[in-house]
Amino acid sequence: MASLTGGLSCHPLHRSFSGSMIAVATDSRLAEIAAKVDAEERLTFEDGLYLDEQADLLTLGRLANQVRQRKNGRYAFYNTNIHLNPTNVCVYRCTFCAFRSDLKAEKGYVFSDDMIRERVLEAKEQGATEIHVVGGLHHLKNFDWYINVIRVIHETWPEIHIKAWTGVEIQWFGHLTKKPYDWVLQQMMDVGLGSMPGGGAEIFDEEVRSQICEHKADSQRWLDIHRAAHDLGLRTNATMLYGHVEEARHRVDHLCRLRELQDDTNGFQTFIPLAFHPENTGLSHLPKPSGQMDLRMIALSRLMLDNFDHIKAYWIMLGEKTAQVALGFGADDLDGTVVHELIYHDAGAKTPEGLTVPQLHRLIQEAGCEPIERDTLYRRVIRDGAKWTIGEPVC
Numbered sequence: 001m002a003s004l005t006g007g008l009s010c011h012p013l014h015r016s017f018s019g020s021m022i023a024v025a026t027d028s029r030l031a032e033i034a035a036k037v038d039a040e041e042r043l044t045f046e047d048g049l050y051l052d053e054q055a056d057l058l059t060l061g062r063l064a065n066q067v068r069q070r071k072n073g074r075y076a077f078y079n080t081n082i083h084l085n086p087t088n089v090c091v092y093r094c095t096f097c098a099f100r101s102d103l104k105a106e107k108g109y110v111f112s113d114d115m116i117r118e119r120v121l122e123a124k125e126q127g128a129t130e131i132h133v134v135g136g137l138h139h140l141k142n143f144d145w146y147i148n149v150i151r152v153i154h155e156t157w158p159e160i161h162i163k164a165w166t167g168v169e170i171q172w173f174g175h176l177t178k179k180p181y182d183w184v185l186q187q188m189m190d191v192g193l194g195s196m197p198g199g200g201a202e203i204f205d206e207e208v209r210s211q212i213c214e215h216k217a218d219s220q221r222w223l224d225i226h227r228a229a230h231d232l233g234l235r236t237n238a239t240m241l242y243g244h245v246e247e248a249r250h251r252v253d254h255l256c257r258l259r260e261l262q263d264d265t266n267g268f269q270t271f272i273p274l275a276f277h278p279e280n281t282g283l284s285h286l287p288k289p290s291g292q293m294d295l296r297m298i299a300l301s302r303l304m305l306d307n308f309d310h311i312k313a314y315w316i317m318l319g320e321k322t323a324q325v326a327l328g329f330g331a332d333d334l335d336g337t338v339v340h341e342l343i344y345h346d347a348g349a350k351t352p353e354g355l356t357v358p359q360l361h362r363l364i365q366e367a368g369c370e371p372i373e374r375d376t377l378y379r380r381v382i383r384d385g386a387k388w389t390i391g392e393p394v395c
């Protein structure tokens with residue numbers, strides 16, 4: 001195993017960061033924050049706000065890369081996964097969502113058991129270690145239908161890790177069954193659920209939430225559900241949807257609330273900043289976040305979330321080029337081969353639906369990093385032809 005602390009200047013971009021030292025030398029507030037990063041001290045809400053609003057991109061990137069190198073060295077992770085969105089019919093109407101369909105709209109679909117099995121067998125054929133399952137909250141489907149989705153996947157191929165249902169979906173299942181979240185989660189675990197993705201967090205600030213997703217699980221419920229999952233031993237991810245109507249203070253507040261829960265449970269694995277895609281949404285008048293903002297959010301997250309092991313540059317949303325550069329701005333994970341992604345492609349993402357393993361390796365190696373295939377729980381995947389086994393946790 002390569003040294004985690006070695007190669008502090010592995011990334012070619014790191015060399016160009018030397019110019020950002022000038023910014024630190026001439027800005028005493030930035031110098032104070034840089035000193036805290038050097039000393040591995042926690043940054044405050046005010047530090048985060050200053051970084052978001054005032055710091056130049058290269059300084060932000062250099063500081064974030066320093067933390068990323070400390071935590072993950074030269075490693076850059078990816079996984080081999082496949083997506084399943086079992087229905088796009090949804091009772092809610094989040095203004096940023098291009099994926100949802102009305103109950104009777106032509107666009108609406110629902111997967112049958114056979115379609116689910118077919119997707120799982122495709123995953124097996126492709127050597128995927130994970131299936132990522134999220135979808136809409138269908139007006140007419142009861143809790144047993146959602147349980148059945150997980151059961152069919154697990155029975156078709158028990159080896160695949162099932163990462164399924166956002167906090168918003170778990171809250172909906174609680175609403176359907178009138179049972180507590182830990183009961184809902186336990187039912188899902190009993191039929192094969194292995195972990196939870198981080199979607200549905202959007203922006204925690206209540207005022208922003210009321211503008212973009214007023215009806216769905218509020219921020220406290222989202223956090224309570226992840227706490228309940230962690231208490232049951234499920235690892236989960238966390239996200240933040242940025243670049244729409246929110247401001248810097250909302251983003252920093254979001255990161256601080258996640259950090260607080262992680263202090264209590266240590267159950268989050270990865271944080272994924274998600275760039276808003278306006279096409280086909282109720283917010284289509286807004287511009288897409290710029291490349292500058294994408295990199296700033298990766299770097300800010302790495303600096304504020306000192307208790308998260310991983311920051312993911314989700315290439316489907318960022319595009320391969322920005323995701324590659326993000327590996328030098330605090331990110332250590334590119335997500336995966338991602339076959340059958342619908343949610344961001346419906347919102348106008350122009351990225352391919354999937355990348356091959358050689359393509360991911362090239363992106364990572366060109367960024368000066370070492371590609372590591374991981375499973376969902378960040379254990380090394382060891383391949384021998386078409387077979388794979390799971391090794392030790394990498395870091």
Ligand code: SF4
Nearest residue numbers: 090092093094097100
């Ligand atoms: S984001 Fe999720 S909950 Fe909101 S409308 Fe889209 S599918 Fe429904």
